[in-house]
Amino acid sequence: MSDYDPQAIEKKWQRRWADERAFEVAEEPGRPKYYCLVMFAYPSGHAHVGHVRNYMIGDVIARMKRMRGFNVLHPFGWDAFGLPAENAAIKNRSHPETWTLDNIAHMKGQLQRLGISYAWEREFATCEAAYYRWNQWLFLRMFERGLAYRRRSTVNWCPDCATVLANEQVVDGGCWRCGYAVEPRDLDQWFLRITEYADGLLDGIERLDEWPAKVLTMQRNWIGRSEGARVRFAVEPAGPAGEEEPPGGDAAAEIEVFTTRIDTIFGATFVLLAPEHPLVARFIDEASDPDGLRKRVQAFRALDRTDRLTGAVEKEGFDTGRRCINPFTGRPVPIWVANFVLAEYGTGAVMAVPAHDQRDFEFARKYGLPVEVVIQPEDPDGGAPLDGAAMDAAYAGPGVLAGSGEFTGRSTADAPAEMARAAEDRGFGRAAVQFRLKDWGISRQRYWGTPIPIIHCEGCGLQPVPDADLPVELPKVAEFSGRGDSPLAQIPEFVEVTCPSCGRPARRETDTMDTFVDSSWYFYRYCDPTNTGRAFDPATVSYWGPVDFYIGGVEHAILHLIYSRFFCRVFKDLGMVDHDEPFTRLLTQGMVLRDGAVMSKSKGNVVDPDEMISTFGADALRLYETFVAPPEKEIEWTDSGLEGSFRFLTRVWRLVTRAAPALGTAPAGGAGGPGLDAAHRALRRKAHDTIRRVSADLDPRAHLNTAVSALMELVNELYAFCDAHGVKLGQPAAAGAGADPLPPATGSVLREAVEALVRMLSPFTPHLCEELWERLGHAGGLRAAAWPEFDPAVAKADEIVVPVQVNGKLRARLTVPADIGEEDLRSAALAESAVQAHTAGREIARVVVVRRKLVNIVAR
RNA sequence: GCCGAGGUGGCGAAACUGGCAGACGCACGAGACUUAAAAUCUCGUGACCCUUCGGGUCGUGCGGGUUCGAUUCCCGCCCUCGGCACCA
Numbered sequence: 001m002s003d004y005d006p007q008a009i010e011k012k013w014q015r016r017w018a019d020e021r022a023f024e025v026a027e028e029p030g031r032p033k034y035y036c037l038v039m040f041a042y043p044s045g046h047a048h049v050g051h052v053r054n055y056m057i058g059d060v061i062a063r064m065k066r067m068r069g070f071n072v073l074h075p076f077g078w079d080a081f082g083l084p085a086e087n088a089a090i091k092n093r094s095h096p097e098t099w100t101l102d103n104i105a106h107m108k109g110q111l112q113r114l115g116i117s118y119a120w121e122r123e124f125a126t127c128e129a130a131y132y133r134w135n136q137w138l139f140l141r142m143f144e145r146g147l148a149y150r151r152r153s154t155v156n157w158c159p160d161c162a163t164v165l166a167n168e169q170v171v172d173g174g175c176w177r178c179g180y181a182v183e184p185r186d187l188d189q190w191f192l193r194i195t196e197y198a199d200g201l202l203d204g205i206e207r208l209d210e211w212p213a214k215v216l217t218m219q220r221n222w223i224g225r226s227e228g229a230r231v232r233f234a235v236e237p238a239g240p241a242g243e244e245e246p247p248g249g250d251a252a253a254e255i256e257v258f259t260t261r262i263d264t265i266f267g268a269t270f271v272l273l274a275p276e277h278p279l280v281a282r283f284i285d286e287a288s289d290p291d292g293l294r295k296r297v298q299a300f301r302a303l304d305r306t307d308r309l310t311g312a313v314e315k316e317g318f319d320t321g322r323r324c325i326n327p328f329t330g331r332p333v334p335i336w337v338a339n340f341v342l343a344e345y346g347t348g349a350v351m352a353v354p355a356h357d358q359r360d361f362e363f364a365r366k367y368g369l370p371v372e373v374v375i376q377p378e379d380p381d382g383g384a385p386l387d388g389a390a391m392d393a394a395y396a397g398p399g400v401l402a403g404s405g406e407f408t409g410r411s412t413a414d415a416p417a418e419m420a421r422a423a424e425d426r427g428f429g430r431a432a433v434q435f436r437l438k439d440w441g442i443s444r445q446r447y448w449g450t451p452i453p454i455i456h457c458e459g460c461g462l463q464p465v466p467d468a469d470l471p472v473e474l475p476k477v478a479e480f481s482g483r484g485d486s487p488l489a490q491i492p493e494f495v496e497v498t499c500p501s502c503g504r505p506a507r508r509e510t511d512t513m514d515t516f517v518d519s520s521w522y523f524y525r526y527c528d529p530t531n532t533g534r535a536f537d538p539a540t541v542s543y544w545g546p547v548d549f550y551i552g553g554v555e556h557a558i559l560h561l562i563y564s565r566f567f568c569r570v571f572k573d574l575g576m577v578d579h580d581e582p583f584t585r586l587l588t589q590g591m592v593l594r595d596g597a598v599m600s601k602s603k604g605n606v607v608d609p610d611e612m613i614s615t616f617g618a619d620a621l622r623l624y625e626t627f628v629a630p631p632e633k634e635i636e637w638t639d640s641g642l643e644g645s646f647r648f649l650t651r652v653w654r655l656v657t658r659a660a661p662a663l664g665t666a667p668a669g670g671a672g673g674p675g676l677d678a679a680h681r682a683l684r685r686k687a688h689d690t691i692r693r694v695s696a697d698l699d700p701r702a703h704l705n706t707a708v709s710a711l712m713e714l715v716n717e718l719y720a721f722c723d724a725h726g727v728k729l730g731q732p733a734a735a736g737a738g739a740d741p742l743p744p745a746t747g748s749v750l751r752e753a754v755e756a757l758v759r760m761l762s763p764f765t766p767h768l769c770e771e772l773w774e775r776l777g778h779a780g781g782l783r784a785a786a787w788p789e790f791d792p793a794v795a796k797a798d799e800i801v802v803p804v805q806v807n808g809k810l811r812a813r814l815t816v817p818a819d820i821g822e823e824d825l826r827s828a829a830l831a832e833s834a835v836q837a838h839t840a841g842r843e844i845a846r847v848v849v850v851r852r853k854l855v856n857i858v859a860r
Numbered sequence: 861g862c863c864g865a866g867g868u869g870g871c872g873a874a875a876c877u878g879g880c881a882g883a884c885g886c887a888c889g890a891g892a893c894u895u896a897a898a899a900u901c902u903c904g905u906g907a908c909c910c911u912u913c914g915g916g917u918c919g920u921g922c923g924g925g926u927u928c929g930a931u932u933c934c935c936g937c938c939c940u941c942g943g944c945a946c947c948a
Contacts, residue, residue: 214942217864221944228948259948272948311946340946350948359946436947557943627885628872640886641872647900648885654900696876706874709884716884719901729901803880808929810880848928854879858928 004653006617010767014115022783023117025073027543034070035544036062037523037583039552039560040077043103043125044084047110048599049607049637050592053625057589057704058551059116060626063763064698066117067787073544075526076111076118078104080125081132081515083161083177086448090480096448100127110609114618115767122529126518127448131525133471134535135517136453138567140464141574143454147193150454150462154276154344155441157185163444164189166514168222168559173307190452190511191439194566198223198435201565210585212632215557222558224436228260229420230347231429233271233324235279236332253279255324255335258346258434261356262423263415266404267374268326268351269364270334272317275300276343283320283335293318293337300339308339315340315363326351327428328405328419338363346434354394355386361394375399375412440563442514447474447487449512457499457506466500472508486510519560520567523547523582538576546579549702551631554588561586587702590634592625599637607637619765620646626764627708648712649768652761654729655718656754656772662727663754663776664747680749681798683721687753688795690714691788694760704764711761718753725750751776756788804829805856806838814855822849829855 017023027033038058041051055076062074078100085096092099104125111118124131142148156165160180164187169176194201202223205216235253255271273280275297284293296318307313317338326333340359341350354364354371364371371388377399385402386395398412407415423429443452451472453465465472475494480487488494488510499506521535527544528536546568552560561583568582591598594605612621624645629635676684690710697707722729725746742750755776762769762782773782797818802825804812812834816825826849829835839859846858 212865214864218943221863224944224947226947257948261948308946313946315946338946340948342947345947347948352948357948359948434947436944554942630873633873635872638872638886644885650900701876703876705872706876706884709874712884723901801880805880805929813880846928848879850879850929854929856879856928 003657004650004768006619006649006767007614009771010113010115010613010618013767013770014112016770016781017115017117018112018120021121022781023074024119024121025071027540028071029543031071032069033073033544034062034065034549035073035523035547036065036549037073037075037526037547037551039550039556040079040519040522041107042079042082042084043100043107045103045106046606047107047609048592049609049612049621049625050599052114052609052621053592053631053635054551054553054589055111055114055116056622056625057587057631057702058549059622060698060704060763061549061551061702063117063766064787066783067759067762067785068699069786073526074118075122075529076116076120077123077522077526078125078127079515079519079522080104080127081449081512081518083163083446083448086446086480089448093480095476096480097127100125100448113610113613114622117766122526124525124529126515126522129471129473130530130532131522132450132518134521134525135450135513136465136470136472137467137535138521138570139513139517140453140467140470142192142570143464145573147196147570148190149193150188150190152186152188153191153441154184155187155189156182157187158182161446163446164441166441166516166559167438168440168562187443189441189443190454190513191441192517192566194440194562195435195437197566197569198225198437199433200569201437201562204565204581208581208586211583212554212586212588215554215561215586215588218557219562222437222562226260226434226436228258228432228434229262229416229423229429230256230258230432231262231265231327231351231423232256233326233333233351234428235335236323236325238283238322253282255279255349256347257349257351258432259351261353261416262419262429263401263404263407263410263412264353264356264374265326265328265351265419266401266407267353267355267372268333269354269370269372270336270352271324272336272338272341272350272352272363273320274341274343274348275337275339277337277341277348280320280337283322291318293320297337300337303339308342311340313339315359315366317363317367327423327426334369336367344438345436355388355391356394356396358394358396361391372403374401374403376402440514440566442517443511444514445486445510446512447480449515450517451488452509452511452513454509455497455499455506456509457502457504459504460499460501460506463499463501463506469500486512488512516559516563520563521571523550523564524571524577536576538578541576542578545577546581547583549585549587550583551587551589553591557588587631589631590629592635592637594637596636612642616642616646617649617767619768620649623649623708623764626704628705630703630705648715649765651715651719652757653768653772655715655722656758657775658729659722659727659750659754660775662742662747663751664742664744665751676745676749679721679724680745683717683749683753684794685797686714686717687756688791691756691760691790692795695787695790698763707760708764711757714753714757718750718757721750721753758782759785759788800852802829802852803854804832804835805854806835806859808856809838811835811838818852822851825849825851825855829857 036058038054062072066072080100085100088099089096126132139148156170158165158175158180160178161175165175165182170182174181202225205219208216232254235255257271280297303313317336320335320337322335323332324335352360354360354369355373356375371391373386373388375395376385377395377397401407401410401415407419420431451474453470453472455463455465457463475491495508495510497506497508498504524536524541528540531537564582568577571577594607597603597605599606609621620642624642627645628641693710694707697703719729758769758772770782799815800818802814802816803810804814812832814828814832816828826847835857839857842859844857845860848856
């Protein structure tokens with residue numbers, strides 16, 4: 001057994017860091033700052049090794065940056081509102097706060113046992129009124145600006161969670177949390193106008209060059225910008241000519257469509273309405289509905305929402321019997337209702353151009369509707385032009401407009417802009433941009449969230465709670481009986497208030513905010529966490545912000561990471577932040593799997609960090625999770641891998657503790673020292689080469705795994721060096737070094753390498769390295785120690801090995817002076833016997849010499 | 861269908877700007893130490909072939925191309941994973 005005792009070492013240093021408030025920071029104008037942030041935690045109960053990996057990546061970067069002289073902000077906190085707490089309260093007949101605070105206490109203990117260098121002084125939980133009052137404050141600012149508004153709308157309702165979900169929280173038609181099929185419901189809801197910022201959010205993506213391409217793509221898809229045009233088709237009066245319009249009739253009705261292909265509009269042979277389109281009900285008179293169209297509409301609307309959204313339903317439609325006028329051709333076209341047209345996208349109505357849209361084409365063929373070609377591909381061979389009657393598929397490619405009136409002959413490249421302009425000039429349309437992104441519904445009919453600070457007054461309407469009355473605190477008691485209306489609605493002393501405007505009795509809003517509001521700006525609050533006068537001091541955020549390095553799971557690519565970008569822009573418009581983007585660099589860490597599956601309690605494959613820590617120590621766990629693969633990749637948990645990391649740390653322990661008594665003072669830099677022999681110079685070279693590699697791997701590359709392997713190589717080399725120079729590292733322990741004092745040169749070279757090793761390893765395994773650093777005779781801890789300095793003069797080799805190829809195949813390796821000239825290298829290569837054996841009897845056509853890299857001899 | 865990321869030994873991976881493929885680790889094998897085992901230390905470990913130290917051939921998903929030289933660049937495929945998707 002080794003005398004490496006992680007339990008004792010880790011306790012000692014964790015206590016010391018806590019006593020010294022070692023990682024708290026203050027603004028220091030003029031000193032470079034670095035804001036390193038991991039996504040804060042939902043206090044679900046227990047951290048597992050997947051969380052640990054996330055936090056380790058942040059901790060390695062934060063500790064390294066600190067040693068490199070940066071003023072590092074590395075905070076942590078809790079995303080503490082949310083449904084699981086409320087569900088647990090219902091189940092346990094307790095209060096959500098109890099469950100939440102218990103979990104936070106437990107998880108905080110777990111994180112502290114990992115020795116993460118958080119500024120715990122800045123910790124907060126979003127369920128504290130001191131935090132969520134600023135959610136309310138911000139909501140009111142958005143309300144004033146029309147960015148927060150209330151409207152009745154069809155929303156995504158999760159029957160299981162008994163609440164509304166944002167569009168982003170519906171995954172494959174189910175609830176993102178419980179998977180239960182989402183239903184449509186008509187409710188009055190609060191929305192945040194994120195669409196106001198759609199263009200800015202999309203354009204900003206172009207400048208996020210330190211974000212993973214995957215996340216940017218997902219955000220682009222989610223925002224879903226389409227350029228096209230809106231065109232209005234006038235509805236023809238109903239019934240035979242001369243018949244009187246019914247009262248409230250639709251003589252002036254118009255159908256507005258959105259299209260990305262206005263250049264095909266002369267080929268629009270019918271118009272399709274969503275079943276929910278308001279005109280549909282007007283077109284179908286219930287009293288005289290001989291064909292039972294109303295029933296068909298209802299059948300369409302009743303279709304499974306998921307199937308309808310994913311296209312799993314058979315495309316069907318029917319003729320309303322009404323017609324509208326194509327404003328470009330002046331011709332009437334029939335109006336149909338189709339089950340695949342979505343009310344919530346665009347205008348809920350589309351023009352159908354079967355010749356140039358595959359879906360329209362199939363629909364037209366199914367129902368015998370006309371197909372008119374208005375785009376002819378440019379065919380250099382002069383083949384037969386397309387014919388609507390004979391086509392077996394739509395032509396959606398580029399070409400030249402045909403049968404399109406004054407636009408005939410224009411190209412599909414130019415026509416759309418011209419035709420949109422024409423539509424605008426003639427007053428029936430305009431160029432338009434359509435987004436897939438919708439406004440963010442934040443109303444939740446649940447208790448455990450931020451109360452929305454609004455009062456409903458019958459006389460005055462929606463009244464904001466005055467700023468002076470903030471926070472609107474969650475009432476402490478509430479009945480957690482189960483499902484139904486918001487629990488807050490059942491607390492009279494919360495609901496019954498007086499109108500701040502007229503003073504008459506009024507009702508308080510009982511919805512709470514989506515918890516994603518909480519997480520959309522928490523990174524600013526860390527900068528100024530105890531401010532009682534405002535959300536944060538802009539000057540403080542100006543110093544720390546934006547977040548330089550943000551680390552978290554890719555599952556937040558479109559939820560949290562779009563909302564935060566949105567809030568950043570809102571704060572900027574409020575004059576509170578001075579940057580456009582909140583997170584300069586984003587790293588999405590891979591998940592930790594076990595037996596090929598995500599760890600979960602239900603699968604019973606959770607690896608508990610506490611168990612690993614008690615067996616191998618936090619340092620071994622930290623090292624394993626950073627070494628096993630690049631941070632972005634998912635990893636498969638293996639116990640043997642963790643054991644391997646523990647073995648390595650034992651090796652480091654033995655190396656440093658046994659060698660320490662014999663170490664001299666480190667060499668004072670310079671070019672290797674003329675008095676040193678080859679082995680000593682080689683060790684110095686290796687040490688400095690490792691400094692170069694590890695430094696670059698950590699910053700900026702964040703390749704934590706290769707940084708560790710470089711350190712392992714250095715340790716291997718140090719073992720070989722010690723073995724060759726009489727420092728006994730192997731067993732038995734009693735026969736350690738120190739018995740024979742080392743020659744001063746050997747001791748000083750060893751010290752230099754060992755101290756570089758300890759410092760560079762310390763971000764990964766801080767407890768072990770602090771202990772070793774102390775044993776090496778340094779006071780003040782590693783925080784005071786600078787990152788080792790790379791000296792190119794020392795790293796420079798005096799001899800190098802150059803591979804020699806013949807026709808691209810490796811045939812020999814030459815050991816030559818590092819500064820060898822091209823000519824000398826060339827002749828040395830040609831003189832090599834192995835080379836001559838392969839060139840014998842052949843003509844040497846060419847010799848490629850790449851300085852310091854390789855020689856390739858081309859022989860024929 | 862569209863967009864993105866990938867495919868390298870038994871396994872996790874490395875190769876940063878076109879220059880020795882497989883560093884480092886896991887697993888496995890051999891040796892040293894030991895009464896023995898564990899631990900530790902040292903060595904070996906892509907495949908195939910000739911086998912004599914040693915040498916040869918093949919090898920980074922598949923097929924082509926560019927190049928003195930390709931895991932890396934280009935063209936065409938196949939597969940895996942992720943996102944979006946009746947979005948007009």
